[in-house]
Amino acid sequence: MKNGAIPDNINQLNAEERIEFLFNFLALEVLDMRDVSIIGVGTTPFSKHKERGIADLSLEAGRKAIEDAGIDKSKIEALYLGNYAAEALVGQGSLAAITGRNLGLGQIPCTRTEGACASAGIALRESFLTIAAGIYDVVIAVGAEQMSTCSTGVVTSVLAGAGDTTMDNIYGLTFPGFFGLVLRKHMEEFGTTRDQVSCVSVKNHHNGATNPIAYLKDEITVEGVNESRFIADPLTLYDCCPITDGAVAMVLCPSDMARDLCKKPVKVVGSGHAIGTTSILQMESFTTFPATLKAAEMAYQMAGVKPEDIDVVELHDCFTIAEIVDSEDLGLFEKGEGGPAVESGRTAVDGELPINPSGGLISRGHPVGATGLAQVYELVLQLKGEAANQVKNPELGLAHNLGGSGAVSTVHILSKDF
Amino acid sequence: MSGYQKPIPQIDEESKPFWEACKRHELYMQKCRDCGTLRYYPRALCGNCLSSDTEWVKCSGRGEIYTFTVTYQNRGAGFRDELPYVLAYIELEEGVRMMSNVVECEPEKVSIGMPVEVVFEDINDEIALPRFKPLPE
Numbered sequence: 001m002k003n004g005a006i007p008d009n010i011n012q013l014n015a016e017e018r019i020e021f022l023f024n025f026l027a028l029e030v031l032d033m034r035d036v037s038i039i040g041v042g043t044t045p046f047s048k049h050k051e052r053g054i055a056d057l058s059l060e061a062g063r064k065a066i067e068d069a070g071i072d073k074s075k076i077e078a079l080y081l082g083n084y085a086a087e088a089l090v091g092q093g094s095l096a097a098i099t100g101r102n103l104g105l106g107q108i109p110c111t112r113t114e115g116a117c118a119s120a121g122i123a124l125r126e127s128f129l130t131i132a133a134g135i136y137d138v139v140i141a142v143g144a145e146q147m148s149t150c151s152t153g154v155v156t157s158v159l160a161g162a163g164d165t166t167m168d169n170i171y172g173l174t175f176p177g178f179f180g181l182v183l184r185k186h187m188e189e190f191g192t193t194r195d196q197v198s199c200v201s202v203k204n205h206h207n208g209a210t211n212p213i214a215y216l217k218d219e220i221t222v223e224g225v226n227e228s229r230f231i232a233d234p235l236t237l238y239d240c241c242p243i244t245d246g247a248v249a250m251v252l253c254p255s256d257m258a259r260d261l262c263k264k265p266v267k268v269v270g271s272g273h274a275i276g277t278t279s280i281l282q283m284e285s286f287t288t289f290p291a292t293l294k295a296a297e298m299a300y301q302m303a304g305v306k307p308e309d310i311d312v313v314e315l316h317d318c319f320t321i322a323e324i325v326d327s328e329d330l331g332l333f334e335k336g337e338g339g340p341a342v343e344s345g346r347t348a349v350d351g352e353l354p355i356n357p358s359g360g361l362i363s364r365g366h367p368v369g370a371t372g373l374a375q376v377y378e379l380v381l382q383l384k385g386e387a388a389n390q391v392k393n394p395e396l397g398l399a400h401n402l403g404g405s406g407a408v409s410t411v412h413i414l415s416k417d418f
Numbered sequence: 419m420s421g422y423q424k425p426i427p428q429i430d431e432e433s434k435p436f437w438e439a440c441k442r443h444e445l446y447m448q449k450c451r452d453c454g455t456l457r458y459y460p461r462a463l464c465g466n467c468l469s470s471d472t473e474w475v476k477c478s479g480r481g482e483i484y485t486f487t488v489t490y491q492n493r494g495a496g497f498r499d500e501l502p503y504v505l506a507y508i509e510l511e512e513g514v515r516m517m518s519n520v521v522e523c524e525p526e527k528v529s530i531g532m533p534v535e536v537v538f539e540d541i542n543d544e545i546a547l548p549r550f551k552p553l554p555e
Contacts, residue, residue: 153493180487233488
């Protein structure tokens with residue numbers, strides 16, 4: 001353990017300064033945090049599973065992750081489950097306990113994490129933190145959501161509840177509407193074009209078409225996106241991710257243990273989690289999400305890497321414009337360069353920085369409570385060299401999850417540990 | 419006035435003076451007496467300094483469109499009958515921003531930077547909702 005310098009005036013620091021200090025403290029490893037690795041992953045296909053129950057989906061993903069890890073399930077000491085709205089969507093609470101019970105994990109603590117569409121990113125982070133801190137050795141992180149059994153109207157209304165409902169909803173704000181506001185402002189501020197935005201959808205549909213777990217398998221053209229019907233002008237139908245059901249799980253443990261248990265462990269080298277603006281009324285800019293900036297800063301700092309070191313990215317493209325904004329907020333491109341980057345092919349699977357080789361939320365689908373782990377699932381396959389749309393020899397992957405109207409973000413950086 | 423199907427604002431202690439002013443077709447904002455920050459939506463405490471020392475100030479009701487979207491899909495009650503509608507983020511002269519609708523204007527004529535002024539819609543006996551219409555240049 002290294003000796004951290006605790007400032008003499010620690011008690012005089014304001015809340016922000018204290019948090020800043022703690023970030024640095026963690027990044028410097030003065031807390032003697034243990035390295036943590038992922039040793040097994042599992043997922044359901046992403047689809048409309050109308051005939052199945054959500055607990056059946058989380059069970060399938062969990063079973064596959066435990067099998068993939070090749071670990072005796074009695075070794076699992078805790079479960080974290082990301083889920084946004086099972087009560088409202090399918091009338092089911094207590095999903096963490098139900099999943100732990102169904103998996104036969106015994107009387108271990110099972111905790112649900114909720115951060116709207118970033119719920120599963122938080123489940124991963126809590127798993128990571130508790131292992132890193134030495135509280136548990138083996139933890140399973142799960143994410144699950146079932147949405148297709150409700151009407152589009154109900155889903156729209158439940159998702160709108162992820163924003164601050166006090167004042168926005170009376171004027172008819174929807175999530176596509178929110179990103180319509182973002183897209184209009186990004187076009188005005190940076191000259192981002194309709195064709196550039198459509199290129200995100202074209203690329204992600206192309207990637208999803210060859211990803212066996214992706215929901216949408218059809219290719220689309222720039223014209224096809226441009227000419228599809230308006231949902232929230234300038235946002236069209238093919239700018240939006242589809243309503244999808246699915247679950248993902250993974251088993252994590254200390255990296256020392258992982259190397260003995262697993263041929264190809266993937267290490268979590270950076271983790272960040274921050275809140276941003278919880279209501280549209282708080283947004284100073286419509287072309288950046290402060291939650292992403294902060295979570296990314298934390299993750300880069302902990303990992304000791306820079307945006308240019310990243311080889312493959314899975315980010316939160318709930319709408320096409322979100323991919324452009326996220327890629328800029330993550331420091332992968334300058335502000336205003338996200339659109340030209342995708343149009344010129346720089347973010348394709350064979351480009352200089354592949355983004356969403358899985359097809360992203362737009363093509364893989366977006367069961368909101370599962371997405372954060374679906375991103376990490378893809379990165380684990382990429383780093384192991386086993387992905388359907390394999391990027392050439394990636395060493396470092398970055399997963400970015402965003403919830404609400406920029407309310408919550410998690411960023412994780414993963415590295416090969418073999 | 420009857421038959422209004424969209425969500426109705428929930429009036430609480432903090433927001434009551436705002437809605438009473440709207441009822442008179444006047445737009446008022448809270449201002450922190452300690453740090454001077456204007457705030458919308460009404461809250462008990464200043465989001466900047468957490469002071470509860472608040473005064474209400476009258477706004478001109480004029481501003482400009484910061485960004486907007488024309489919503490074509492919303493199956494929520496009331497909204498589905500009015501598609502497409504303009505959802506906009508308005509920057510008031512006083513510097514505060516409000517989410518609202520732009521009315522009395524064809525959606526295709528709305529643009530970022532367009533000057534607008536507040537107009538009130540009486541949705542029931544208790545509540546008038548502030549929306550915005552183009553300001554004649």
